[in-house]
Amino acid sequence: MNSYQKEQSDALYMVRRCLATISSTERQKLESDVAGYLSFRKEIGSFLSTHFSGVCTQKCYNSRLSACCSREGIITFFADVVINALISQDREIDLLLSVLKKPNNGFKCIYLGEKGCLWRLKPIVCEMFLCDPAKKKVFIENPLARDKWDELNKRKKMFTWPDRPVLFDVLEKYFMDAGYSSSLMYMHNSPGLLRVKRRVLSCATSCKGGD
Numbered sequence: 050m051n052s053y054q055k056e057q058s059d060a061l062y063m064v065r066r067c068l069a070t071i072s073s074t075e076r077q078k079l080e081s082d083v084a085g086y087l088s089f090r091k092e093i094g095s096f097l098s099t100h101f102s103g104v105c106t107q108k109c110y111n112s113r114l115s116a117c118c119s120r121e122g123i124i125t126f127f128a129d130v131v132i133n134a135l136i137s138q139d140r141e142i143d144l145l146l147s148v149l150k151k152p153n154n155g156f157k158c159i160y161l162g163e164k165g166c167l168w169r170l171k172p173i174v175c176e177m178f179l180c181d182p183a184k185k186k187v188f189i190e191n192p193l194a195r196d197k198w199d200e201l202n203k204r205k206k207m208f209t210w211p212d213r214p215v216l217f218d219v220l221e222k223y224f225m226d227a228g229y230s231s232s233l234m235y236m237h238n239s240p241g242l243l244r245v246k247r248r249v250l251s252c253a254t255s256c257k258g259g260d
C-alpha cells in the first residue's frame with residue numbers, strides 16, 4: 050500500500066469508526082446536514098447524464114480509456130469520504146478498503162472498477178471534471194448547457210469554498226472535534242484554503258472596525 054492508498058484507507062477507517070460510535074440522533078443530524086448537497090449532486094448527475102453520457106460513454110468508457118480517472122490524479126476531500134460513507138452500505142465501504150490494500154500497478158485510479166467508479170457518490174472533483182474535447186463538443190452545439198454548467202460550478206462553491214461556512218468545512222470540524230485528524234482535511238490544512246478563510250476573517254474584522 051503506497052502513501053496515497055494509506056491516507057485514503059486511514060480516512061475511510063476513521064470515518065467508519067466514528068459513524069459506528071455516534072448515536073442514531075447524531076447520525077440523523079449528519080444526514081440532514083448533507084441532504085441539500087445530495088440534492089445538488091442529483092441535479093449534477095442528471096445534467097451530466099442528459100448532456101454528456103453519450104459523449105463520455107462513446108469516447109472513453111466503451112474504449113476503456115477512462116481518461117479522467119488517472120492514477121492518483123484526484124483530490125479527495127475528507128467530506129467526500131464522510132458523505133459517501135453516510136449513504137453507502139457496509140459492503141461498499143469494505144470493497145473500497147479491499148481495493149486500497151492491493152498494489153496499483155496500472156495507470157488508472159485505484160477506485161476504477163469494471164463497471165466504473167466504486168464510490169457510491171464519487172468525489173466532487175471527479176464529478177465536476179469534464180475534459181476539454183467533451184466540453185467543446187457539447188457546449189458548441191448547446192450554449193445553454195454551458196450556462197447551466199457554469200451555474201452548477203458556482204453553486205458547488207456554496208458547499209466547498211470556505212469563504213463562508215460551508216458543508217465541507219463543517220464536516221471536517223465535526224470529526225476534528227470528535228478527536229480525529231486526517232491529511233485529507235484540506236479545509237483545515239491546505240495553505241490555499243486557509244488563506245481564503247483568513248482573508249474573509251480579516252475583511253470581516255476591518256469592516257467591523259470601520260463601523
Ligand code: SF4
Pocket residue numbers: 117118119123158159160161162165166167168171172175176
Ligand atoms: S474516484 Fe472514481 S471517478 Fe474519481 S478518478 Fe477514481 S474511479 Fe474515477
